[in-house]
Structures are given as C-alpha cells and as structure tokens.
Amino acid sequence: MNTPHSAKVAGIDSTVPSPAHTVASVAPGTSPAGAPNATEATEVAQVTGASGAPCAPGGLLQDRLAGWVSDLTTLHELTERLVRTDSLSAGIQEVLRAGAALVGARRGLVALEPADGLGPGATVGLGLARTDLGHLETVPRSSLPHGRILDGLPVGEGGIAEPDLFAEKGLDPRHREVAARLGYAASFALPLSAEGTGRMGAAVWLYDEPAEPGERQRHLVGLYTRYAGQHLARLLEVEHTRACMATMAEELLPSRLPRVPGVQLAARHRTGPLGGGDWYDALPLPDAALGLAVGSVTGSGPSVVAAMGRLRASLRAYSVMEGEDPVAVLSDLELLLRLTEPARSATALFGYCEPALRRITLAGAGHSPPLLIGERRTEFVETSLSAPLGMLACWEAPSVEVQAEAGETVLLYTDGLLHRTGDPADRAFARLHAAAAGVPRAKRHDPGAVAEHVLRTVLPDGLADADSEEDVVLLAVRFE
Structure with a gap:
C-alpha cells in the first residue's frame, strides 16, 4: 500500500521537519522490536490521534500545519524583537536570549570576531559573569566549539553539539575543569555570518545537564541565526562607522x-x-x-x-x-x-x-x-x-x-x-x-x-x- 502524499500548501516548505508533537505514537502493546514500519505508522497517524481515537484523514496535515504556524509565529515574534534593537550590544543580547529559548538552554555567549579584522571584537555572555567569561578564555581555543568556529574550521549545517562533556573521552582537561567550575555539562554552538560579510563570530549555548537540541530545535535556531546574522552585520557596520567618526573627530x-x-x-x-x-x-x-x-x-x-x-x-x-x-x-x-x-x-x-x-x-x-x-x-x-x-x-x-x-x-x-x-x-x-x-x-x-x-x-x-x-x-x- 502506498503512502498518500500530503497536499502542497502555499508558503510551507515540505522539507521542514515535522513538529515534535506530530510524530506518530507507537500503538499500545507494541514493543520497539515489533514497531510498525514507516508506511504502517503513517496510516495509523492518519486515522488516530495522540490518544488513539479515530480522526479524519486530513488530521495529520492539520496537525502539521498547526505546528508550522506555531513555529512561524515564534520566529516572527523573535525576529520582531531583534529588529527593534538599535545597538550592537542590545542585538547580541537579544540573539542570546532568543537562541536560549529555542534550544532549551539557560546560559550562553557570543564571541564577536569579524573575519575582515575591522572589528569591533567582543565577548558577551548570557547568565555568565565577567569572571566566568575570563575562566572560559583560559581554555585552549581549539578545544571550545565556538573557538573552532572562529578559527574557520568547517561546521555542519546542524552546528556543533557536545551533548555530554564529561563522557567525551578527548575533552581537554582544562575545558573539563572550567565546565565543572561553571556548572555546565553540554553545549551547542552555531556560527554567526551574513551574506557579503562572511563570518562575524560564533554563538554557543550551555546546558546545566547532558542534553542536545532536537532536529526541530536545530532547524528553528538555524533559521533564526541566519536572519540574526544579517541584522548583526548591519549593526556591526553602524558600530564600525560610529567608531571611525568618533576617532576622526577626536583626532581633529x-x-x-x-x-x-x-x-x-x-x-x-x-x-x-x-x-x-x-x-x-x-x-x-x-x-x-x-x-x-x-x-x-x-x-x-x-x-x-x-x-x-x-x-x-x-x-x-x-x-x-x-x-x-x-x-x-x-x-x-x-x-x-x-x-x-x-x-x-x-x-x-x-x-x-x-x-x-x-x-x-x-x-x-x-x-x-x-x-x-x-x-x-x-x-x-x-x-x-x-x-x-x-x-x-x-x-x-x-x-x-x-x-x-x-x-x-x-x-x-x-x-x-x-x-x-x-x-x-x-x-x-x-x-x-x-x-x-x-x-x-x-x-x-x-x-x-x-x-x-x-x-x-x-x-x-x-x-x-x-x-x-x-x-x-x-x-x-x-x-x-
């Protein structure tokens, strides 16, 4: 039996992963070893709801549409808050807060280091004191995920996830020591870049317990950071121009x-x-x-x-x-x-x-x-x-x-x-x-x-x- 194709809906990219709450549940009494195959799961999802009650054949599509609308609404609200920021420091703080909400983290930091070398460079933390940022600076840069991004090493589309730092065998001893002191056990990092500007820096979010963002979370935070990169690039250009003007005026x-x-x-x-x-x-x-x-x-x-x-x-x-x-x-x-x-x-x-x-x-x-x-x-x-x-x-x-x-x-x-x-x-x-x-x-x-x-x-x-x-x-x- 062939799985019916969902109708094409304007404005919705069919390649977007389905929201987590629409994934078909395993039928009661079915063990993982005897779980239904993809075709059977699709058929079950089309005729039953989360509680097992029958639903209309279009219920799966409606559920997916509701999830997509919810995600688009969330991204719209977050980007609206971002565009209202008019300074580089405020923009970075908003990116940190929005990213933490999307990936389910509590703390994080943005390391700004434009590839063109024109600056300004800065490290801004969320939930991290200045002394905490100082401790992180003592870790060899190549052992930190955002450090590898700043060094220009290749990064996959899904970012760099370290789901359990203390279970990782190759973790640098200094990194392990600092992570224990600051109380984080996992991290997720993404590059910050913009078209025509290139790499501007990196963002990393820290988890208190072993964890990593799911596929849906990675997709949403990836969409957000791509937009945020363009906005930060504009703020960075304004900041650079402002610094140049101030220097010129002071020199005169x-x-x-x-x-x-x-x-x-x-x-x-x-x-x-x-x-x-x-x-x-x-x-x-x-x-x-x-x-x-x-x-x-x-x-x-x-x-x-x-x-x-x-x-x-x-x-x-x-x-x-x-x-x-x-x-x-x-x-x-x-x-x-x-x-x-x-x-x-x-x-x-x-x-x-x-x-x-x-x-x-x-x-x-x-x-x-x-x-x-x-x-x-x-x-x-x-x-x-x-x-x-x-x-x-x-x-x-x-x-x-x-x-x-x-x-x-x-x-x-x-x-x-x-x-x-x-x-x-x-x-x-x-x-x-x-x-x-x-x-x-x-x-x-x-x-x-x-x-x-x-x-x-x-x-x-x-x-x-x-x-x-x-x-x-x-x-x-x-x-x-």
Whole structure:
C-alpha cells in the first residue's frame, strides 16, 4: 500500500521537519522490536490521534500545519524583537536570549570576531559573569566549539553539539575543569555570518545537564541565526562607522591642553554616533596670552567633521595673527566660511585670555554665553546678541570683557549641552545655572571636576554618554 502524499500548501516548505508533537505514537502493546514500519505508522497517524481515537484523514496535515504556524509565529515574534534593537550590544543580547529559548538552554555567549579584522571584537555572555567569561578564555581555543568556529574550521549545517562533556573521552582537561567550575555539562554552538560579510563570530549555548537540541530545535535556531546574522552585520557596520567618526573627530581636536602659568584648563567632549561638528581649542599666544575657542558647525556626518577641522585650523591661524582682537578673528572666519563653505553655518565663541590680569576679551557669533563660576557668584556673562557665521552678508558684533577673581572658573560650552536636556531654552539655561552653582566646594579647585559635575548634573541618568545627534563640548578655564 502506498503512502498518500500530503497536499502542497502555499508558503510551507515540505522539507521542514515535522513538529515534535506530530510524530506518530507507537500503538499500545507494541514493543520497539515489533514497531510498525514507516508506511504502517503513517496510516495509523492518519486515522488516530495522540490518544488513539479515530480522526479524519486530513488530521495529520492539520496537525502539521498547526505546528508550522506555531513555529512561524515564534520566529516572527523573535525576529520582531531583534529588529527593534538599535545597538550592537542590545542585538547580541537579544540573539542570546532568543537562541536560549529555542534550544532549551539557560546560559550562553557570543564571541564577536569579524573575519575582515575591522572589528569591533567582543565577548558577551548570557547568565555568565565577567569572571566566568575570563575562566572560559583560559581554555585552549581549539578545544571550545565556538573557538573552532572562529578559527574557520568547517561546521555542519546542524552546528556543533557536545551533548555530554564529561563522557567525551578527548575533552581537554582544562575545558573539563572550567565546565565543572561553571556548572555546565553540554553545549551547542552555531556560527554567526551574513551574506557579503562572511563570518562575524560564533554563538554557543550551555546546558546545566547532558542534553542536545532536537532536529526541530536545530532547524528553528538555524533559521533564526541566519536572519540574526544579517541584522548583526548591519549593526556591526553602524558600530564600525560610529567608531571611525568618533576617532576622526577626536583626532581633529587637541590631544592635550597647553600649560600656561596663571590658569588651569580642562575639557569634556561627547561625540554623537553620526559625527558632529562641535569643537574646542586652547592655543598659546604671544605675550603669555591664551586663545580660547568653542564652536559648532551645523549638521552631522563626515562632511561636517571635515568642515569643523578646516574651520578650527583657520581659527588657529587667525588667532595667532590678530588674537588680541576677537572680533577681527571671527570676522575673518566668517569671510572664509562664506567663500569656502557657502552652504554651511556655524556658531563660534573666541576669547583672548590674559592670565596675569585674569581677564578674557570675548566675541561670539550666535553662541551661548559663557558661565562664570565662583565662591560668591555664579552668573552668565553678558554678551551681545549676534547671528551665527554664514547667516548674514557681513558679520560683526562688539566684544565684551570678563574680569575674573582668583579661584573663579569660566565655563565655555556648546549648545549641545542644552539641547540634549530636551527642555525649552529657558529651562535648559536654568538647569545649567543650578548645576554650576551646586558644584561642591571641594571640587572648585579642579576645572576638570567642575566640568564633569556640570555635565553629569545637567545630563543625569546616562544622558551625558547616551547616543545623541547633539555633540557636547565644555571647556573650563580656572584662574589661579
């Protein structure tokens, strides 16, 4: 008797293994030695249910369809959660959690090591502390399943399963010792790769008892990791671009601040993920003076970072030639911007600092006023209202003088500090003033501590380090 073929259903791959709960049961009273053959089992499954009760001839197909729908629904929910992750670390954590649920494990790790060598590389654990990951790193790489994957050794479609580590004769002694210490007895590993990118890393899940995923589990986790590999590849590219932009921006800014008698300097800089145009500078000038500058080019991205570098370099040249006249410095910078960057605008604040006199002569172009922080006063410096550079046919605004006392700090900053708060301008300025006024007395002698306190107070709960389209720059100048 021939086994009837199941009807072909749109969207269902007939090669997908049947769900575990649809496998035909052995008839009561039948021993394994006398188990029915495949044809007889199919016939039994078509006419009886799990309890042995008769069912319609189409019951087997309906049961399989229900299993497939359940699996597709599970994969859809897991991939939906994955695509909502927008950072590499969050994406890896989601892959670990979803994979653990699919293979029935409790712990695991992802070792990220792109084959192109561009990085970033990382090892992220699920249910494993940093010390646990350190113990695993002491095991020879070739004896770990994910280590063999990272080394480029061939891996079957079903991954690498080690169902009982302590029963395996060829297990490395160090691996056996670490497994006993961490309390796992089996593992299952899969490569993480993407089309066009190649191998990115490996994922391994750890079982507390001897176990291995079944055929259905392997199939589902294989489908999931193939999709996850594509998503992680995109996040990896974003992370790589972000790191390159941050490095480029940092390289265009001062690697160290100058040492000038009479003042102490400190800076804080936070770059957005797309690369922004905020900058700061401090340049020694003739007659023991100091040129101070903060500014911002509108927009984000590589072209903005490049424009920021050009403007900062030009401002340094102008400050050497005529730094004692900040208005002339910004006028020259505005002319350069209109001639070479006609589609851009920028804000800037330049100060000619005379440490011996504790005096700063300031000129600003569309920039927020500096903040003077002292024992007896905390106040914004009154500056003239002016347009950003590149907005008018000819920029010019009067300069102002700031006379500080010994121990006082002048804080220059960019608008990103205010914008990241998400508050209206008046509330953001009030928050900044309150943060500056609340600097503890013990920190006021250190401009770095002052800048850090203001940054963390104005942007609490991780906002200072969170990804944002806004760059943040603070330059603190303390007079001795």
